Amino acid sequence: MSSQQNVRPRAIFLDIDGTYADHGVVPDAHVHAVQEVRRRGHLVFVCTGRPLSMVPEHILDAGFDGIITGAGARVELDGEVLKDARFSPDLAARIVDALDANDVAYILEAPEALYGRTGVDERLRRVLTPVFAGRSRHDGVLSTDVDPVEDILGPVQYSDDLRTVSFAKISCFDSPVPLTGLMDGLGAGVGLIPSSLSALGDTAGEIFMAGTHKAVGIQVVEKSLGLRREDMVAIGDSANDIEMLEYAGIGIAVEGGHPKVLAVADRLTAGPGGNGVALAFAELGLLD
Numbered sequence: 001m002s003s004q005q006n007v008r009p010r011a012i013f014l015d016i017d018g019t020y021a022d023h024g025v026v027p028d029a030h031v032h033a034v035q036e037v038r039r040r041g042h043l044v045f046v047c048t049g050r051p052l053s054m055v056p057e058h059i060l061d062a063g064f065d066g067i068i069t070g071a072g073a074r075v076e077l078d079g080e081v082l083k084d085a086r087f088s089p090d091l092a093a094r095i096v097d098a099l100d101a102n103d104v105a106y107i108l109e110a111p112e113a114l115y116g117r118t119g120v121d122e123r124l125r126r127v128l129t130p131v132f133a134g135r136s137r138h139d140g141v142l143s144t145d146v147d148p149v150e151d152i153l154g155p156v157q158y159s160d161d162l163r164t165v166s167f168a169k170i171s172c173f174d175s176p177v178p179l180t181g182l183m184d185g186l187g188a189g190v191g192l193i194p195s196s197l198s199a200l201g202d203t204a205g206e207i208f209m210a211g212t213h214k215a216v217g218i219q220v221v222e223k224s225l226g227l228r229r230e231d232m233v234a235i236g237d238s239a240n241d242i243e244m245l246e247y248a249g250i251g252i253a254v255e256g257g258h259p260k261v262l263a264v265a266d267r268l269t270a271g272p273g274g275n276g277v278a279l280a281f282a283e284l285g286l287l288d
Contacts, residue, residue: 010286011227012037013047013068013218013244014277015236017196019254020046021059022272023132023148033278034062037286045221047214049196049206049240051109051168052076053155071208071240072217073168074111083220084111086168087209091189093163095170095207098182105174107156108167114156115165121153127174128152131199170207171195179205194258196238206240214244235269235280237261252280 014020020030034044046064048055049071060067066077075083087095099106105123108115116124132148159165172179173195179202183192188210195204218234221227234241234248237257245251246264253265254276262268267283270276281287 008231009041009043010037010284011043011045011221011225011232012281013045013214013232013234013248015214015238015241015244016046016048016050016055016059018237018257018271019235019241020272020277024056024059024146024151025272026059026062027272027275027278029275029278030272031062033275033281033287034064037281038063038065040286042286043225043227045218047072047217047234047236047244049169049214049238051114052111053113054109054152056151066221068214068217068221069111070109070168070212071206072212072214073209075217075220077221077224082224083217084168085209085212086110086166088189089164089166091186092165092167095186095190096162096165098186099170099172102175102177102182104172104176104179104182106170106172107152108162108165109169109171110165110167115162115167116156116158117162118158118160121156121158124153124173125149127200128197131197168209168212171204172207173197173200173204175203175205178202179207183207193239196240198258208240213242214240215247216243218244218247233280233284235277237271250284 043065045066047068052069068075073085128149191208191210192205230249232248233250234244235252237254239258241261251265252267252269253261254271255268269280
């Protein structure tokens with residue numbers, strides 16, 4: 001498609017980490033691309049595994065039509081919260097007990113804040129610092145003034161007792177025992193996917209409410225705005241993006257992303273360091 005008249009309005013759903021941004025840093029080309037496609041009448045939504053409390057304002061500065069956070073657990077359109085799902089209090093307490101009993105380093109994720117056990121920040125810094133130590137400088141495409149470890153730990157509130165905390169998802173960063181084994185004892189209401197920090201291997205993962213994923217959040221937006229699946233575009237790179245790319249009319253995976261994401265994608269694009277979101281928009285004719 002070569003003219004704006006021939007491009008029907010699209011609804012675009014963007015993952016943040018590894019797609020729209022690199023550890024909290026957004027290339028200028030992505031900001032400009034989002035602003036331009038919205039100016040041309042398309043809708044653009046954030047669709048991230050991060051809880052709202054972990055989405056800094058500078059990520060949202062480009063301007064978006066809605067925000068799906070917690071990998072589909074929370075949906076907000078024009079300031080109105082349409083969905084805010086969380087673990088039941090009983091199941092939440094059982095999860096916390098199981099993680100504590102097995103000395104797992106974890107963060108509970110809620111829209112209003114992140115929660116960690118007192119002292120876990122020092123353990124997480126020891127675990128996470130080597131993961132980010134060798135990251136590239138992106139040759140000036142991205143700035144490097146965001147500390148990726150503090151991007152994760154900055155919003156965390158600490159307490160000695162987390163059994164009464166209300167949350168939607170848990171990020172586990174360091175587990176002495178296989179997380180799959182822990183999940184077996186928690187019943188069918190709990191799911192587990194690999195951590196987006198693949199360097200942590202099977203000592204890490206994300207615990208979520210079974211049946212909750214990004215496509216569920218997209219469906220809330222779809223119903224509210226009367227969207228059509230064939231007009232949806234989704235771009236992502238991690239295991240929690242699989243359902244989103246499968247659901248959208250066009251699913252675009254970031255090169256080097258999770259193998260299962262690559263397997264379900266209709267197209268590929270570059271990562272943030274290669275301005276991949278802007279390239280994808282251009283290839284779809286959304287910037288002509």
